[in-house]
Amino acid sequence: MARLRLAVVAAILGVAGCGGDDEAATPAGSSTAAPALSERCVAADSSLMAPLGGGMKDDQFRLKNGQAVKSADHDDIYFVSAEIYGPDIEDVTIGTWATPSLGGAEAIYSIDDISKEYSDLRDGTEVAELAADDDGVEESRACVEAAR
DSSP states (O other), X not given: OHHHHHHHHHHXXXXXXXXXXXXXXXXXXXXXXXXXXXXTXXXXXXXXXXXXXXXXXXXXXXXXXXXXXXXXXXXXXXXXXXXXXXXXXXXXXXXXXXXXXXXXXXXXXXXSHHHHHHBOSOBHHHHSOOOTTSTTHHHHHHHHHHHO
């Protein structure tokens, strides 16, 4: 019994001694942390996510983790990306839309193929002269990835 106690105490002390400075153990130039959110990222709240979600083709599809970025290419446009989830969606699926207002009271346009596939919102590339390669589109998607 005494040997068992001694073995347990030795094991506990051995594990406690294995700690250390995690930063010192990480090689220079490598990172284990998630990518940082850009300072341009703005979390979309329910005032925008509700009408965006209301534009989905099927009420079984939902949106989460909405992130918006103000476009430098357009004075009055925010690109908003969000994760789409629901039945038969196994991988991370991110769609991107555009709107002149983060408050959800103005038009919302679909921008990329994903948003056009899953939502009934008007095609912003046709009716609002917006493009999937405009400033803010890719960054809004990156914001969603970083916020996951």
